[in-house]
Amino acid sequence: MLELAGRQLRSRLILGTGGFPSLELLREAIEASGTELVTVALRRIDPGMRGSLVDVLDAAGVELLPNTAGCFTARDAVMTARLAREAFETDLIKLEVIGDERTLLPDAPELLVAAEELVDDGFTVLPYTNDDPVLARRLEDVGCAAVMPAGSPIGSGIGIANPYNVALIVEHARVPVVLDAGIGTASDAALAMELGCDAVLCASAISRARDPVRMARAIRAAVEAGRAALEAGRIPRRRYAEASSPMHGLPELSGGPVE
Amino acid sequence: MTASVNGEPREVAAGTTVTALVVELGLPAGGRGVAVAIDGEVVPRAEWGTREVDEGARVEVLTAMQGG
Numbered sequence: 205m206l207e208l209a210g211r212q213l214r215s216r217l218i219l220g221t222g223g224f225p226s227l228e229l230l231r232e233a234i235e236a237s238g239t240e241l242v243t244v245a246l247r248r249i250d251p252g253m254r255g256s257l258v259d260v261l262d263a264a265g266v267e268l269l270p271n272t273a274g275c276f277t278a279r280d281a282v283m284t285a286r287l288a289r290e291a292f293e294t295d296l297i298k299l300e301v302i303g304d305e306r307t308l309l310p311d312a313p314e315l316l317v318a319a320e321e322l323v324d325d326g327f328t329v330l331p332y333t334n335d336d337p338v339l340a341r342r343l344e345d346v347g348c349a350a351v352m353p354a355g356s357p358i359g360s361g362i363g364i365a366n367p368y369n370v371a372l373i374v375e376h377a378r379v380p381v382v383l384d385a386g387i388g389t390a391s392d393a394a395l396a397m398e399l400g401c402d403a404v405l406c407a408s409a410i411s412r413a414r415d416p417v418r419m420a421r422a423i424r425a426a427v428e429a430g431r432a433a434l435e436a437g438r439i440p441r442r443r444y445a446e447a448s449s450p451m452h453g454l455p456e457l458s459g460g461p462v463e
Numbered sequence: 464m465t466a467s468v469n470g471e472p473r474e475v476a477a478g479t480t481v482t483a484l485v486v487e488l489g490l491p492a493g494g495r496g497v498a499v500a501i502d503g504e505v506v507p508r509a510e511w512g513t514r515e516v517d518e519g520a521r522v523e524v525l526t527a528m529q530g531g
Contacts, residue, residue: 222530230529245530246498248469248523249488257527258496271531286505287525291498298531407531 209328209349220407236420271298278318299331308358323347335369352384359408361388374400390426397430464518481511
């Protein structure tokens with residue numbers, strides 16, 4: 205059971221809803237993923253939009269995690285969070301403050317300012333952050349309910365560029381760590397869990413896969429496998445072999461007859 | 464009179480409330496999944512029924528989109 209932001213979640217996979225070609229595929233992927241928490245963005249209404257995203261998500265029985273995607277300043281992110289709270293009647297917010305258009309990596313100083321302001325305003329803040337152990341600690345110190353380091357840039361599918369840093373964040377965190385962004389395929393999600401992350405947030409790897417529903421199933425299994433492996437305790441790495449069959453009791457098979 | 468709704472000029476009758484505007488835009492009056500800001504300030508849902516859209520107001524009407 206994952207305890208995140210005061211909730212008890214059976215699934216350690218949080219699904220991003222971005223990039224699914226249709227609401228029907230999104231619905232099927234939610235079901236296949238087993239997720240209980242999904243992200244949504246807030247945008248100007250689109251008169252041409254068919255079907256209601258919120259209706260689909262409500263029917264799937266998942267909780268909404270609104271994001272502040274697209275915000276480049278603390279001020280815009282705080283405003284977007286307040287609008288999201290009105291729209292979705294939730295104090296949960298996935299805080300994103302982007303600092304660079306090409307990499308979409310977080311703007312650390314703005315992120316910290318926004319996190320502190322939103323915590324003070326009563327939000328349960330889940331910040332999308334760099335894989336920086338010091339920044340993660342600062343976010344925790346201002347009262348964030350989790351830290352969500354990027355494995356690599358959003359939508360890149362590179363996987364976890366710096367497993368050492370992610371392990372450091374996990375080692376020192378007193379709040380849940382959610383590996384957010386960069387997952388490309390199932391093995392990346394398994395690695396995140398083996399490194400000790402409490403959950404994985406994944407959008408593009410599923411939504412832009414050739415078969416999103418099948419990938420949702422694969423990443424679900426990977427998250428479960430990685431978690432189980434962590435709990436089981438991996439063997440240490442060695443430089444040389446350690447025989448797994450006993451060396452004693454070997455028969456004498458070479459050489460001629462005994463003289 | 465004219466207000467700006469999501470960056471486009473829009474004719475609104477005097478006395479139009481936020482609720483009325485939301486319904487005009489084809490959204491449910493209850494507004495689940497919808498948020499409104501006027502001149503850069505959030506309009507809490509509890510005030511939609513009484514808050515009027517003034518001449519020249521900059522209104523943003525937002526809703527859930529796939530993302531994140």
